[in-house]
Amino acid sequence: MNKQDWKILLVDDEHEFITTLAERLELRGINTRVVFDGESALLAVAEDEPQVMILDVLMPGIKGLEVLERVKRTNPNVQVLLLTGHGSTRDGIEGMRLGAFDYMMKPLNIDTLIEKMESAIDYAGKAAKLGQ
Amino acid sequence: MRDALFMGRMTAQATHEMQNILATIRESAGLMEDLLAMGGEGFAHAERFKKGLGVLAAQVERGMTLSEQLNYCAHAPEVCPAGSEVNDALRALAVLFTRIAARHRVRLAFAPGRAGLRTSLRAVEVMDLAGLALDCALPLLARDAELCLRVVEQGGLAEARVEGAPYAEMTAQPVFAELSARAGALGVGLRPGPQGAGLVLALPAPRA
Numbered sequence: 001m002n003k004q005d006w007k008i009l010l011v012d013d014e015h016e017f018i019t020t021l022a023e024r025l026e027l028r029g030i031n032t033r034v035v036f037d038g039e040s041a042l043l044a045v046a047e048d049e050p051q052v053m054i055l056d057v058l059m060p061g062i063k064g065l066e067v068l069e070r071v072k073r074t075n076p077n078v079q080v081l082l083l084t085g086h087g088s089t090r091d092g093i094e095g096m097r098l099g100a101f102d103y104m105m106k107p108l109n110i111d112t113l114i115e116k117m118e119s120a121i122d123y124a125g126k127a128a129k130l131g132q
Numbered sequence: 133m134r135d136a137l138f139m140g141r142m143t144a145q146a147t148h149e150m151q152n153i154l155a156t157i158r159e160s161a162g163l164m165e166d167l168l169a170m171g172g173e174g175f176a177h178a179e180r181f182k183k184g185l186g187v188l189a190a191q192v193e194r195g196m197t198l199s200e201q202l203n204y205c206a207h208a209p210e211v212c213p214a215g216s217e218v219n220d221a222l223r224a225l226a227v228l229f230t231r232i233a234a235r236h237r238v239r240l241a242f243a244p245g246r247a248g249l250r251t252s253l254r255a256v257e258v259m260d261l262a263g264l265a266l267d268c269a270l271p272l273l274a275r276d277a278e279l280c281l282r283v284v285e286q287g288g289l290a291e292a293r294v295e296g297a298p299y300a301e302m303t304a305q306p307v308f309a310e311l312s313a314r315a316g317a318l319g320v321g322l323r324p325g326p327q328g329a330g331l332v333l334a335l336p337a338p339r340a
Binding site for chain 1: 159
């Protein structure tokens with residue numbers, strides 16, 4: 001699948017960080033939708049299911065792991081990459097147990113992020129074929 | 133202990149914020165780099181601009197290392213039933229002690245031991261003892277000398293070794309009395325290193 005066809009949802013309450021990341025991804029031909037909290041993330045997933053959701057663990061309101069849990073219940077095909085911080089490797093591991101595809105620590109390396117998104121999309125494609 | 137836990141909690145919050153700030157700086161610098169790569173041919177100061185971005189990237193890395201170890205310190209007073217990981221505690225100490233060593237014009241090196249070596253002590257206690265041992269050694273070293281903080285496994289137990297100064301001279305330092313008293317109170321063995329060189333802290337075994 002071409003990068004132009006990817007559907008990526010970015011979720012983080014750090015506005016400057018996540019909008020700049022979106023801009024960098026768009027420069028690489030990857031379309032994204034950005035939301036800034038867990039509630040909006042759940043709505044965005046319900047409206048227009050993304051293939052991959054980049055999800056910050058520590059957000060005010062609904063926490064990242066709860067968003068993950070709810071999305072995996074309603075839209076199991078959405079692959080979730082968690083963004084964790086210092087000392088939150090445990091959150092990353094817990095997230096994997098809850099069905100996250102992978103987790104990464106901030107600050108990000110954009111090339112690594114794109115590689116992980118590509119792997120997640122490949123995985124989702126294969127999983128969907130097996131499910132048919 | 134309650135004070136330390138509270139300050140740790142506050143510090144951990146601050147390090148999360150620092151991490152977000154550094155992540156935003158990295159993305160912004162990355163965006164400038166991307167834009168420069170896409171259309172910087174006509175930009176007269178492109179090379180200087182790139183150099184500036186390189187400096188930003190290096191400083192972000194530096195800030196990340198520091199905030200990561202500071203975050204570790206923030207959690208170091210917490211009691212963990214499994215005890216603390218000796219390499220992690222002493223790595224954090226070494227990173228944060230580098231500046232203290234530099235003030236003495238001494239280079240501080242850290243040599244980790246086997247991964248997973250644990251002790252029953254809290255991380256803050258391991259760091260405190262090793263910090264006192266470093267304080268005993270630092271005034272004794274010549275300019276540009278190297279002081280090494282090494283983790284060694286001895287009979288299945290973890291040892292923290294401070295190498296680079298003679299043990300006899302370290303014991304003559306005023307801070308040694310405090311180190312000795314703290315070590316005794318925590319059940320930590322204190323002895324000279326091989327051939328009287330350096331100091332060994334023999335840490336208690338983790339709880340079964």
